[in-house]
Amino acid sequence: MMLTSLDRKILDLLQNEFPISVHPFHELADILGIDEAVLLQRIQHLKDTGVIRRIGGVMDTRSIGYYSVLCACEVEEERLDQVAAHISEEPGVTHNYQRNHRLNLWFTITAPSQREAEDTLRRLENDLGVIIHTMPAEKVYKIRLSLPMGEDDYAD
């Protein structure tokens, strides 16, 4: 969809300055200088058109005490959809993609402990007859969850 200049401002605010308060949308409307009802209507439209997936909390997996790891495996092309569907059924699998590499299936798994994640991966390996490589993060240089919507934000 075509985003208006107001939409872009709303998206920047919703991504970066959502207040922790009893009436968060009212505060945002004040910043934008518009009525809260107008803001809510516009956000509803951005949700209806699929631009906004959800509004809520973004949790820190590690601080919550959970373990997550990136995994990759090599799957024969003709079995790929079936293997991918099986892996996606795991509630701890949050992302699962076919990628253009010998390792053609990449997914992340999150679990209450490393042990539980590893148990699940071993079970998947047995069920599916594939080798799952894990690529744990040793250092995090950046996790940014917002996308700069204004045109000027891309200056490096």
Add this chain to the structure above:
Amino acid sequence: MLTDTDIQIIQYLQGDIPLESSPYTPLADRLGISEEQIVQRIQWLHDQGLIRRLAAVLRHREAGFTVNAMVAWQVDADKADKVGTFFAGDAHVSHCYWRQVPEDFPYNLFTMIHARSPEELQERLERLSHYRDVKDYVVLESLQEYKKTSMKFF
């Protein structure tokens, strides 16, 4: 230690909060505490680092970022911090991690790069790949999305 109230707040926030003037009313009613108390507890969970933030989560493609690639770079371990920090400073890079990798996959610095066109992605790749200490890289383009959700904790 998280209380039962904390866990219920986290569960509420990992969904989609209602698009209402008072989005915490349903939770306050359920827990039998005031909205002010809920907001105080959210602030505490935020200060403790469990909630990174409250925010809208966008769908990249619908927001105009149609080209999203996982790119993995081959960098020597002793140069990881230098290159990782440089890559992290690029506005198109949303995530940058140093990972343990299997022996036959020598690309250990991982980035997610978001662009508005294939040309823009290409420009970014050229810029980043010319940085010294980058030996090689592989663009792991997503051909199919099988699943993308937010984790549900507890």
